[in-house]
Amino acid sequence: MAHFEKATSVKDWLNQRLAIEKVEKVMASEYWIPKNINFLWAMGMVLMITFILLLVSGIFLLMYYQPNVATAFDSVNYTIMREVGFGWLWRHIHGVAASVVFLIIYIHMFTGIYYGSYKKGREMIWISGMLLFITFSAEAFSGYMLPWGQMSYWAGMVITNIFSLGGLHLDGLVEWIRGDYVPAQAFLNRFFMLHVLLLPLAILGLIGLHFAALRIPHVNNQDGEEIDFDAEAQKYLAGDKKGSKVMRFANDFMSKDMMVVGIYLIFFFYLVFYHYNFAMDPVNFDPADGLKTPAHIYPEWYFLWSYEILRPFSVNIGLIAFGFAQVIFVLLPFLDRSPNTVPANRRGAFGIWFWLLLVDMIVLTAMGKLPPEGAFSTIGLVAALAFIALWIALPFITAKEKKL
């Protein structure tokens, strides 16, 4: 048994049992961050804050939401929106945060791609990040089912249909997922469970993994500089705060994180109070009706690019392309064969690849929402093919890159 002494203070008491000073050092004051990073590195913290907003608002909504096909719609639109004090506020925060979190995730991902932050020991950060992306997607989708509006029902129908896997006709699998022939009570119940329990648990675990994966390689920087963290930390601790290339996470970088969070929250609450419609589709304010197909069925904006990769092809090819799009980002660290971990603008062909991918995904997003007619379906098809071509080309163009 370890040796314990009479504590001199509460802190000492805790220290003997939990090593809080050590933990504080490892996680905050001696977690070293390069100085040459910009506000894009605050997106992780912005995501964390947005996730907390989702969690807290979700807990409040959960106190009144009823997972029953007969009452779900009214429990949200009547009880929460009208009866419960500030229920409307929690709902708008939850809805807007669920949409904005994806904007920030995409910025965070493209930051990682631009600066090559998925290489040289940072592979696990990237992979855990992609797992977060996938669980967030599932979380958003399952949450979208809960108000049991027209879009809940029909998006639920369309997306679960994907699991019949086209020519394989796995209708049994679709029924198994739905618990019924069509989305109904069993379907709502299980997506409720996923949304409020299993997926949030997975997300919490994955956030832990993501942070753990960051600790050893440290974060990248905007100049592709290799930093000797131990030496620079010594310099800092010896008093040369100005000369050292690193700073403490807390309070040094955290103060900048908070500044960015402050500006972000202005934008966020502006959306919550004055511009929420983009995040809460009007069609979903019509109660679910299995006999009335809406004129246009489309997923929320953050799924549109992958939806558009599914749509322009015949069923089987579309599904293969869709599957490709879902996994290909995870493999990025292994598809990029270049030895350089520097910003894309210094990597020649890869720099062009980056901007093409970004623009292509925006085009896919737009076409995924527009009705698949005339020029839109042609543009969608070209953009989907371009997406696949870009990823196939990636190993070849990066292998050619010269060591800088």
Added chain:
Amino acid sequence: MKNKEPIILAVVVFFTLVTYYLVEPYAHGVMHKHVESENYAYDDLPAINKTGDAARGKDLVLGAGACTGCHSIEVAGMPAPMDPVTAASSYGVNPPDLSNAGVIFDGKFLANLIKNPAHALMVEHKFDASKGQMHPMTQFYGAGGDLDQEVADMVAYLQSIAVEQESVTPAMAYENACGRCHALKYENWTQIGTKPSFKYKKDELAFDIKVLEYEDSITKYMGKLPPDLSMYIRSRGEHYIKTFVENPQNYLHGTAMPRVGINAESMDKVIEHLEDAGDTKREERASVGANVMMFTIIFAIFALLWKKQVWRDLH
């Protein structure tokens, strides 16, 4: 080294706005037809250039016009000839009380309605007199004098008994213009009136059965049950509802919903009522919003100052 953050921010904002523009305003512009308001002018209907006389109108409305054979006029002490459920089983829908018709509906529209209901209501595709499909509201063929003068007199009478435009409440506008067809559950409104609170379950069930019977009749009459409008202010929005009511055929060609001929002021009240139902907390949202924005800006300023202070030692 020069500070790249402004340009990075500009790039992020640029791509965010482009994406937003494409998936929201642009895509919705392509998917949904945009209809401009006609300002409730009902330009397709001919004006009646006669000055009406309310006293003569009264005799016509209560007499030769036969309006009270189907409609109640409570302010004139004329009760409804039938209860709503029975009325709906005869006419398909309960003819509305006319006490305030003069202030809810447009004057020119009312005159045209009296002369030819199917035409004014824009439901001639369903009610074609030449094929023997008669609109349940009978056309007024005249009481022997000048038709236009008689119609103008009746309209003048209806306008004279109605309350002032300023006294039209949101609920009143809704109940008169839409309430006979559309329930509004979140405001406790059924097509046969406000649902009372009952002491005994039995009475409540009896009421519910009446509503169901009424809904059966109206479904038969219109081909489908008019939807409950509780959340329509969120699902359709103000612009759509306003332009839809002006002329439902603009959006849903061949629809059974009539053009109700409401005037612009009363339509604003209908919208207010729909907001009360489906966007109840809009005022609270505005006031809480202003406070939260103020707090967040103060938070951001303090965060900025803190960052400046911490970083002074770092560079």
